[in-house]
Amino acid sequence: MKLSLESSDDIANFYGGQELLKRELKNAEDKAKEVRKVTSAQIKTLAKDIFKNNKLNLALIGPFKEKAKFVKILKF
16 A cells, blocks of 8 residues: 555545545555454455355356366355
């Protein structure tokens, strides 16, 4: 993140985006501290909320020698 703030344009986008979207300005170090506070458990919980097994699609291009392992994935 810090490397992406090397040019004046990038810095302007960083602060301008914060002002437009949140009306709150934080410096790069404060944002980095927020990112470091995120735990793996929080990421896992969010991922479970976003990625659901229902209504998934799978596209395969074959032929495959072992068709059974793909059929097993499709039937859960």
